[in-house]
Amino acid sequence: MGFVNSTPNGKWRANWRDPEGKQRAKTFRTKREAATFLAQIETQKAQGAYVSPHAGRIPFGEHAQRWMDTWNTEATTAARDASIMRNHVLPQWGAWPLAKIDHMAVQAWISELCEKRSRATVVECYRLASSVLKSAVRNRLIPFNPAEEVRIPKKRTRDTDERIISRADLRARLLPAVPDFYRGVIATAAGTGLRWGEVAGLCTDALDLDGGTLSVVRTVTEVSGHTTFKSFPKSKAGRRTVPLPPWLIEIIGEHLRRWPPQADGLVFSNTVGKPLRRTLFRSRVWKPSLVRAGLLGGLTPTSADGWIGTWTNQDGTAGSSEFATRDAAVFEVAKRATGGLKFHDLRHSYATWLVDEGVPVNMVQRVMGHERSSTTLDLYTRRTDDGERILRALADDDEGDASSGIPLR
Helix, strand or coil: CCEEEECCCCCEEEEEECCCCCEEEEEECCHHHHHHHHHHHHHHHHHCCCCCCCHHHCEHHHHHHHHHCCCCCCHHHHHHHHHHHHHHHHHHHCCCEHHHCCHHHHHHHHHHHHHHCCHHHHHHHHHHHHHHHHHHHHCCCCCCCCCCCCCCCCCCCCCCCCCCCCHHHHHHHHHHHCCHHHHHHHHHHHHHCCCHHHHHCCEHHHEECCCCEEEECCEEEEECCEEEEECCCCCHHHCEEEECCHHHHHHHHHHHHHCCCCCCCECCECCCCCECCHHHHHHHHHHHHHHHCCCCCEEEECCCCCEEEEEECCCCCEEEEEECCHHHHHHHHHHHCCCCCCCCHHHHHHHHHHHHCCCCHHHHHHHHCCCCHHHHHHHHCCCCCCHHHHHHHHCCHHHCCHHHCCCCC
């Protein structure tokens, strides 16, 4: 059992032995405080929930590094989490002793982050900080996780979220605006619903143009600017076979004739035969193509053979400038404009087209590579909107049909 004794300076010391038998002590201002603390210690020991009051002195950053050293996640996930930890979490909490972090401080940090960063970034910051603190609880460094029940504001839907491109705009506006060498990449994403890594990792051994199908058997991952092949897709359901529409077979066939694959059989590569990098593709190919297609910003010729580029800034204000050539205007608008269709929106569009045409959800689920049909319904078909179909389903037969000339009651 522990005991309380007085100190020469008039304070009171609580003395006890920890579960390992080592003598411990902590000083308090009053005898009552020391006795209350000692009772709590004895209760924790009896319940097997003992936490040393000195363990919480370990800095958050030190325990975070030990926790990160135990990761066994995918390379892309580990790289993303390490970046968020390095840039957002550790600058705030790295030097803090674990025991000094309280719920109010974490909530204030999250609220401040929400004013500067996207909600998705805030969610990841909170997840990592809370995971470090949860690990500290499990390792008996602190008694509870102060990040529990911290509130993150709900995401507000914006006009730029999950846009859907029509099939007509895809083929008549977007694809003609894409450079020939990269047209097959965008056409394949839109015509099959493949994820970026699945398109970038497509090889000739998974392509059957005569049979009109392609198989998803591998992906390409990108970590810190380096790309590598991964010999399996995102999930078990991701390994699938997808039918190819005739117009896409024609585009892929033309691409293979003009740019035959090298020894590795990679169908879509960069100009030096290596796997495409998503970040470079977005800035150099995707966004400029949207501008040329009239799907992002605006281009207006001037009387002096120049071009005026217009765009919307991050804060919603309008921006514009004059350029000597159309290409210069295209790339400046692409660099400055916010919003617009995202590459992943082609996948959203593909699923929505299928549902609009009455393809059963279980079939959409399979070609999309989802583990559950609820994912298909919740994430990729929310934009489906056919008001006429709804009205036809609710119409009473005895009300007649306005198109047939029979008056409605």
